[in-house]
Amino acid sequence: MNRRVVVTGLGICAPNGVGLANFYESMLNGSSGITFHQELADLGFGCQIAGKPEIREGLKESYFTSLQLRGLNSSGVVYGVMAGTDAWKDAGLEKADKDQPDWDSGIIFGTGILGIDKLRESIHLIDNNNARRLGSNSVMQTMASGISAYLGGILGCGNQVTTNSSACATGTEGVIMGMERIRAGKAERMLVGSCNDSGPYIWGGFDAMRILPFNYNDNPQEASRPMSASASGFVPGSGAGAMVLESLSSALERGAKIYAEVLGGAINSGGQRGVGSMTAPNSLAVQKCILEALMDAGVDKSEVDVINGHLTATSKDADEIRNWSEALGRTGVDFPFINTTKGLVGHCLAASGSVECVASLLQYREGLVFGNRNCQDLHPEILALVDASRIPLTTISHTPGIMAKASFGFGDVNACVIFNDYKEK
Template identity: 75%
Template sequence: MRVVITGLGVCAPNGVGLTNFTHSLKYGICGISFHQELADLGFGCQIAGKPEITDFDMDNNFTPLERKGLNSSGLVYGFIAGAEAWADAGLKPMGKDKPDWDSGVIFGTGILGTDKFRESIHLIDSKKTRRLGSTSVMQTMASGISAYLGGKLGLGNQITTNSSACATGTEAIILGMERIRSRKAKIMLVGSCSDSGPYIWGGFDAMRILPTQYNSDPLRASRPMSATAAGFVPGSGAGALVLESLDHAMARGATIYAEVLGGAVNSGGQRGNGSMTAPNSEGVQRCIQAALSDANLNKNEIDVINGHLTATSKDADEISNWSKALGRSGKDFPYINTTKSLVGHCLAASGSVEAVASVLQFKEEMVFGNSNCDDLHPEILKRVDVTKIPLKTISYNPNMIAKASFGFGDVNACIIFKAYKPD
């Protein structure tokens, strides 16, 4: 069963909606900015990537009643992205009488509704429990985003949420692909979201893995693959994709962005050089190779990589793992880019936001450029020819794109996208 992508949606720090996001990727527009709230709270890193949600965005996606008491940024981001992807696929919400039994949702998150949790705790401690409102549970349960999307769209197939740290979004796509492959669904809305704010980002600031020297220069702060990378910039947002069986997409005349050719998930078991915060290199290489095997590809067929590449000391290790897994180096190495230089690290949302960016390269016939890495790490230069890491967007017609994500807990996910060509 072949699986294709027929819809995309995004809510990113550098662009809410596909049009804005695509423009930012083409021209290297960064969505990272200084946040006074973080400075007031004494954070070392006072910058972040946060989607700019306007009143128009809210009015266009939520009724006045739905907006009342809505205090979950991740749910807002996820619904905006998911609804856009559904509409982009030419699909509409079901009527009130019955659901679409053949369509479902797998939409992941890390922590949902942190601000709502804080508000709820304050009300409970103040003996004002009755003021919590009827949506506090929906906004704070992990599956709130998938349940909300499923209910708004009227979907009757599997409705669930996955959570695997920074690998969440990429894993969600693989899970959706597998459900369609097994003929248990015809359409799956997949993606992931992440809350924004100090209660999400504080733990990382305490770990001292965020850059602190760029508070006055946020556009230069996220520096994947750079010799002067100083840590990842925290971000938030959501990405969404509509996956569909090829037969179903063709029968309804859907526009097809790309084919989902295969994917794999695994864990390094926090053994060897793996830990809670660092991936086991063998695990990463096995995951990439398993994705290739699932897609029935050889190592030479990948021509573009969208890496995890968070702007930490592990970037050079990631490049080494790609090189070893593919058996390719120098000018033979594929083009590689990272979306994080423009949006920061969107945590649980990162894989889905970056997957949308990856797939857009087929439509635009481009490889999006990399920012802030004109001083490439010397260990990376030993593996990859400088021409394979474009600093600006280049015209190119990709055929096979590999997207990988590696998360806390030493968990890995890799997926292969293929340019769609009608038989």
């Protein structure tokens, strides 16, 4: 069985927009969600800026019960539940009846580190002989699968409900895993996505590695500079993105709107061999992942029209462009349009792939390709491979055809998914 899979719902909780409408407006206009954080300055961070969704306290009441809100101290859970619930609603789906789960619907919702603030709070209580004050929801906020468990209970999904975790490749990997389950006839619908906590206990390790920009604390919106000659490191971010994947037959039967079709994808690892390491991708594996994704999708490399890259604003951006060029065998004006979301939201870590997939899919709905912020000074190694016209600085009118979205993560892991404008065959 190899059923067609489409996207019927989107949800987003991003630094530059909570909710689809707000996020779309920010992406359209190139509005950044990166801001200065006094907390980071007080803690002596070199990089004192970050991308963090702004959540009004009252808004949480629309997503959580009063019992769930009691002691809720996990930003990742908040972001993920909001994005996942919104995607379900956007797809026109209802929550399952209280007496029986929806056996045809499942969840694969990933994360990197979940509930670290709750864990810190719990450690403090335990160390001070106050373990009994932990509360009934401390476990579910700190277990890795807490986000899928929360969403599974809220929506009543009775199919596979689980959490994946593959560093920065998590969100894109989850889309592929959900697609494969529906393709195989094991589910009709899968809510897929990913989230990541925010705050100094998440971002501190990266600051210590000196891979975050430290010279933009007074000018945060100019700090995230993917593909730029003046890039000086990635800006840490957080949030969540979510998508409802559905079998085409189910979507057509209930008259659902369709954002795009998921044609295929591939997941692999460079094994930390060759030039690959814990923090650097193996170029051979990256190219192999791209080519295997195209093969799985039944697409020729000459057909790729738009790329949404990983492109983190580090020295590896030029290497990534070279990998795309060599894998596709395309250069100059023949290179696909390429953009990256990180110039506006920073690097949302485990949430990055899903946030960027939502941005990519919105381009189909609106018939455009979002621009790239902060790369007016394109890296010379990139310009040697790609004509500048293929890297739009502002949003352009262009309905995407075949689109490749890739993510590469710590541990030398890769994921690439192929989307297409939905067409009846």
